[in-house]
Amino acid sequence: AHQFPTGVVLTPARRAELADWAREVDGLIMEDDYDAEFRYDRHPVGALQGMAPDHVALLGSLSKTLSPAVRLGWIAAPGRWTEALVARDTGGAPPPVIDQDAFSRFLTSGSYDRHLRASRLRYKRRRDRLLRELAAHLPGAAVGGAAAGFHLLLPLRDCPADAVVKEAAGHDVRLASLDDYRTVPEEPGPDASASTLVVGYGNLTDQAVPEAVRRLAAAVERVRGQSV
Structure with missing residues (x-):
């Protein structure tokens, strides 16, 4: 749905082809629905797991929506894998039960959905401000991958x-x-994209965006001057 770091979305035909392949070979697809919660300019793309639940294990976590420190994640796996996953010793201490219970209540009460809506609006405003500043200081740059995520x-x-x-x-x-x-x-080569920056904005404050872009534009100009 949002490949990292390019932001490319797999087309419906390619998604269907991938699901058909998994059924044909009895394969297992590991799906990380990257940035599923933070899409700004398009309707959410359904997880592949819904198309082939017997052949897709969907991974998720709270690392970006809440904090990596929470240490909560999940696997929506095919039923035939449940017993093996439950029995598996993955090593390390599991997340505390009290944290799991707290998140369960946060989720079922609707508070998690409200948190996601507020976060989505906040990051969209920051992304929009970043795009405006880039257009002003680096005009003509064909920015890509901005429809979702934090970069x-x-x-x-x-x-x-x-x-x-x-x-x-x-x-x-x-x-x-x-x-x-x-x-x-x-x-x-003429179509090479190696000279491309990955610009993240998840850890920026809104107020820091203009100055950050000004410093970036100045760095670009200095490098251009050195290469002349």
Whole structure:
């Protein structure tokens, strides 16, 4: 539904093809419905697990919706896997029962849904402000992957992303290059996307967005000047 880090959505035809493959070979698909709770500009995409419940294990957690410190997650697995999962010693201490009970009450009372709605609005406002600032300070950049999640992609065709990452880090702006998420760096070419920044905004305050973008734009200009 939202591939990390590109934000690409698998088409309905490809989703159906994947589910058919799992049925044909009696395979098991591990589905992490990434950023399912934080989609802003499109209707939510149904989990693949609903299409093939006997062949898909859906993973989820509270790491982004509440906090990683809560240490609560789940697997919606095919019924034939239940006994094995319950019997499995995964190592480490399980989350406290009191935390599980507290979340159960938070969920069944409707408070979790209200929390998600408020969080979605808050992050959408921050994302919108980030897009406005990028349009003002880096005009013409074809921003991508902004429909969901806490990050977006910023292509920089005329300067290397790695150099911008290093330059920005010297001014307290932490970014990543899309190439950091590849097993093998993409070969240069007319369609290459290696010079692309991954810009996260989950840990930014709304007030910090304009200054962060100004520092980013200045870093881009300095790198461009060095490459001339």
